[in-house]
Amino acid sequence: MCEHNEAERDQRQLSSLRELNERFPIPGEALAVSHSDYAIQMMRSSPDRGQIWLLCDDENAEYALVLAIGDDPRTVVVTAMSNDVSYQTDESMVIHDTPLGMPMVVWPKLTIAVPMRLLKTPCGKISEAVLQSAIGMTTDAGHAVTRGKTLPGAWRRPKQNLRAKAARFVQWHRMIGLLPQLHQANNRYQIDTDADAYFDALMEIGLPPYEILRIRNGERALTDGERAALESAGYRKAPTQRQTVPDEYLIQAERPRWREIADALEHRQLGGRAESSKPAEPHEDVRLLLARTAFTLAARSNGHDQESLDGMMAMAAQRLLSERDADDEQ
Amino acid sequence: MNNNALHARSAAYELDMNDQVRDMLAAAATKDPDFQNSCMSHDLKRRIKWNWSDYATFDYPKSVDDSIFIHHPDAAVDVGLDGDHGPSGLFVQSGKDGRPLILVRSPDDAFLPRVHFTLLHEIGHLLQRGESTLARRLFRLEDDVMRKRFEEDACNRFASRSLLPDDYMESMFENQGVTAQNIRSIYDDDLNRWRSGSINYQRVSRPCIVRRAAEMMDDPGSVTLLNPKGELSIRAFSDGHCEYQPHDGTSGVSTAEREILSLFPKRLDHRELSPMQLDNLQEVKDAIHVSVAGSFSGRTSMHTLIVIRRH
Numbered sequence: 117m118c119e120h121n122e123a124e125r126d127q128r129q130l131s132s133l134r135e136l137n138e139r140f141p142i143p144g145e146a147l148a149v150s151h152s153d154y155a156i157q158m159m160r161s162s163p164d165r166g167q168i169w170l171l172c173d174d175e176n177a178e179y180a181l182v183l184a185i186g187d188d189p190r191t192v193v194v195t196a197m198s199n200d201v202s203y204q205t206d207e208s209m210v211i212h213d214t215p216l217g218m219p220m221v222v223w224p225k226l227t228i229a230v231p232m233r234l235l236k237t238p239c240g241k242i243s244e245a246v247l248q249s250a251i252g253m254t255t256d257a258g259h260a261v262t263r264g265k266t267l268p269g270a271w272r273r274p275k276q277n278l279r280a281k282a283a284r285f286v287q288w289h290r291m292i293g294l295l296p297q298l299h300q301a302n303n304r305y306q307i308d309t310d311a312d313a314y315f316d317a318l319m320e321i322g323l324p325p326y327e328i329l330r331i332r333n334g335e336r337a338l339t340d341g342e343r344a345a346l347e348s349a350g351y352r353k354a355p356t357q358r359q360t361v362p363d364e365y366l367i368q369a370e371r372p373r374w375r376e377i378a379d380a381l382e383h384r385q386l387g388g389r390a391e392s393s394k395p396a397e398p399h400e401d402v403r404l405l406l407a408r409t410a411f412t413l414a415a416r417s418n419g420h421d422q423e424s425l426d427g428m429m430a431m432a433a434q435r436l437l438s439e440r441d442a443d444d445e446q
Numbered sequence: 447m448n449n450n451a452l453h454a455r456s457a458a459y460e461l462d463m464n465d466q467v468r469d470m471l472a473a474a475a476t477k478d479p480d481f482q483n484s485c486m487s488h489d490l491k492r493r494i495k496w497n498w499s500d501y502a503t504f505d506y507p508k509s510v511d512d513s514i515f516i517h518h519p520d521a522a523v524d525v526g527l528d529g530d531h532g533p534s535g536l537f538v539q540s541g542k543d544g545r546p547l548i549l550v551r552s553p554d555d556a557f558l559p560r561v562h563f564t565l566l567h568e569i570g571h572l573l574q575r576g577e578s579t580l581a582r583r584l585f586r587l588e589d590d591v592m593r594k595r596f597e598e599d600a601c602n603r604f605a606s607r608s609l610l611p612d613d614y615m616e617s618m619f620e621n622q623g624v625t626a627q628n629i630r631s632i633y634d635d636d637l638n639r640w641r642s643g644s645i646n647y648q649r650v651s652r653p654c655i656v657r658r659a660a661e662m663m664d665d666p667g668s669v670t671l672l673n674p675k676g677e678l679s680i681r682a683f684s685d686g687h688c689e690y691q692p693h694d695g696t697s698g699v700s701t702a703e704r705e706i707l708s709l710f711p712k713r714l715d716h717r718e719l720s721p722m723q724l725d726n727l728q729e730v731k732d733a734i735h736v737s738v739a740g741s742f743s744g745r746t747s748m749h750t751l752i753v754i755r756r757h
Binding site for chain 2: 300304305306307308311312314315319324325326328329332333334355357359360361362411412431
C-alpha cells in the first residue's frame with residue numbers, strides 16, 4: 117500500500133515537471149552550451165573576451181561577462197550579469213539575444229577583477245559589437261541591446277539585488293589578495309653554506325642519500341627519532357629551505373579546466389582525513405598543491421607550453437586523487 | 447619551465463653542473479665498466495638492462511597508463527616530447543620489489559634515439575639520488591625550483607654526453623671545429639654505423655647532436671636545425687640555452703638564418719660563407735664563421751643545419 121502511494125506521488129511529480137517544461141521550455145541555446153563537447157572545449161581554453169560564465173563559490177552563484185584577463189593572469193575582469201530581467205535597473209543594459217536563449221541584464225559599472233578560479237560553467241559568447249554596446253551603454257540599431265530601466269512597482273527588489281550583487285563581487289575581488297604569491301622562484305643559483313654539515317649529519321644518523329633528498333624536497337618530514345638523533349649529535353639547525361613553484365604552474369592551476377579537480381580535492385580535504393602522507397598544511401590551497409605536485413612530478417619536456425603544462429597538471433591531479441583514494445581506504 | 451629563464455645561468459651554476467655531470471659519468475663507469483661501450487652501441491637498451499641489473503630493475507613497456515601513480519606515488523615522471531603527454535620515462539627509488547625501478551616507454555614504433563635518451567636520463571636520476579657526492583650538490587641548493595632544474599639539466603647533459611662522449615665529439619670536430627658539415631657527419635656516422643640491410647638502428651637524434659655541438663663551441667654562437675618544412679626544430683647556443691619552434695604558428699627561423707639561406711639553392715650539400723658573402727649580410731656581418739649543410743632523411747626530406755660562430 118505504501119509503495120503504491122509512493123509510486124503515485126512520483127508520477128504526479130513527473131507530470132508537474134512535464135507541464136512546467138511545456139510552459140517554460142529550456143531554450144535550445146541553453147542546452148547547446150551545456151552540451152559536454154562545448155563545455156569541455158571552453159573549459160580547456162583560456163577565458164576569452166565576450167564569454168558569459170557562471171561564477172560560483174561555496175555559497176553563491178552569479179553570471180558574469182568576461183572582458184579581459186586581469187593584470188594578474190590568474191584573474192579575469194568581468195561585468196556582473198543576471199538572467200532575471202525583472203532585476204534590471206536604470207544603470208543596466210539588457211541583451212536580448214544571448215547564447216542562453218534568454219535575455220540577460222548586464223551592469224557595466226559593476227566591472228571588477230575576480231579570481232579565475234571562480235569560473236565554473238561556460239555559457240556561450242556574445243559578439244564584440246553586442247559587447248561594445250552593452251559595456252558602452254549605447255543601444256544598437258538592431259535593438260539587440262537596450263537600456264535597462266527599473267520596472268514599475270519593482271524598485272526595491274532590483275536595488276536590493278544590485279547591492280547584494282555588488283557586495284558579492286567585491287568580496288570575490290578581495291580573494292585576489294589570498295591567491296598564492298607569484299614570482300616565488302627567482303632563478304638565482306644560491307647555495308646554502310650550512311647545508312654540507314647538515315647533509316653529513318643526516319648520513320651519520322643512517323639516512324641514505326635519496327631519503328635525505330626527499331626530506332630536502334619536502335616529500336617527507338623527519339621522524340621524531342631522527343630529530344632526536346640529530347639533536348643529540350648537536351645539529352639543531354636545518355638548512356634554509358625555499359619551497360617555490362614557478363609562475364606558469366601557479367597560473368595554470370587557476371584555469372577553469374582544473375576547477376572540478378580542485379573542488380574534488382577541496383571536498384576531500386575538508387572531509388576530515390586525519391593524516392596525510394605528505395607534510396601539507398591542514399587547509400592548504402588545493403591549487404597551490406596541484407601546481408606544486410605538477411612541478412615536482414616532471415620538469416623534462418620539450419618546453420613548457422600550454423599542452424605540456426596541461427599534461428603535467430593532469431598527471432598531478434591523477435596522483436593527488438589516487439593518493440587520497442588510497443588514504444581513504446586505509 | 448621557461449627556456450629563456452635558463453639562459454640566465456651563472457658561472458657558478460655552470461661550474462657545479464660540469465662537476466656534477468663529470469661525477470655522474472664517473473659513477474656510471476664505476477658501476478658499469480662497459481658503460482661507454484654500451485652507450486655507443488645499437489644494443490643500448492639490452493646492454494644497460496643486463497649490466498645495471500644489480501642496481502635497478504629496468505622495464506620497457508609499450509605503454510604507460512595512469513595506474514602508475516597508484517602503484518608508485520613517489521615516482522619521478524618524465525613527460526614525453528613532441529606533444530605526447532604520456533610519460534616517456536619514470537624513475538622510482540623503491541619499486542614493488544623494493545629496488546629502484548626505471549621504466550622507459552618503448553612502443554613498437556618508438557623513435558629509438560628518444561628511448562635511448564630517456565633511458566640515460568632516468569639513470570641520471572638513479573645516480574643523483576643514490577650517490578652521496580651527487581646528492582650533496584643538490585642538497586646544497588636553497589631553492590627547490592632551482593634544485594629540480596639542476597637535477598633535470600644534469601640528467602639531460604649526462605644523457606647527451608653518454609651518447610656523444612667528449613673524446614668522440616672532439617675527434618669529429620678536429621678538422622675545422624664545429625661546422626654544419628661536421629655536425630652532419632656525426633649524424634651520418636651514427637646512422638651508417640648500425641645500418642643492417644634496410645634497417646637503421648639510429649642511436650642518437652639530430653637535436654641531441656645539435657645540443658652537444660653547441661656545447662663544444664669555443665666561440666659564442668649557435669647551432670640551428672630546421673626541419674624539412676623549413677621550421678625551427680631547435681636552436682642551441684654555446685651558453686647552453688636552447689630555443690624551439692614557437693607555438694604561435696610562425697616558423698621560428700631568425701632573420702639572420704633567413705638571410706643566410708637566401709644565398710643557397712633549395713637542395714644543399716654544405717657551404718661555408720666566405721668573408722665577402724658575410725659582409726653582404728646585415729645580421730651576421732660580424733660573425734667569424736657561418737656554415738650550412740643539408741641532412742637528408744630518405745631522398746627528398748632535407749633538414750638544414752646552420753652554424754654561426756661570433757667573436
